[in-house]
Amino acid sequence: MKTSELSAVRWRKSSHSGPTGGDCVEVARSxxxxxxxxxxxxxVSRLALSRAVFGELVRELRRPVR
Known part of the structure; x- marks a missing residue:
């Protein structure tokens, strides 16, 4: 993902982020x-992922902890 792509994206905050401005994650499609x-x-830093890798990350995060 090119830096120029990130300047035009619309960032969305996670629905799990609290209203106090604590630990918040934002995602954007490009x-x-x-x-x-x-x-x-x-x-400061951004993580750029392919759609497939992001999908795997989300699936893994949703798995119950054993």
Whole structure:
């Protein structure tokens, strides 16, 4: 994912983020995949994933902990 793609994306905050501004994750769709960032530090680091890899990440996070 190119940096120029990230300047035009619309970031969405996780529905699990609290109203106090605590640990918040934001995601954005782009033509080449999905970007993830920390809402407290939006310009510091971003993780760029393909749609397939992001789907695997979400499926893994939804699995019950044993």
């Amino acid at each position: 033509p080449s995949g999905v970007a993830v960032r920390d809402s407290k530090h939006p310009g």
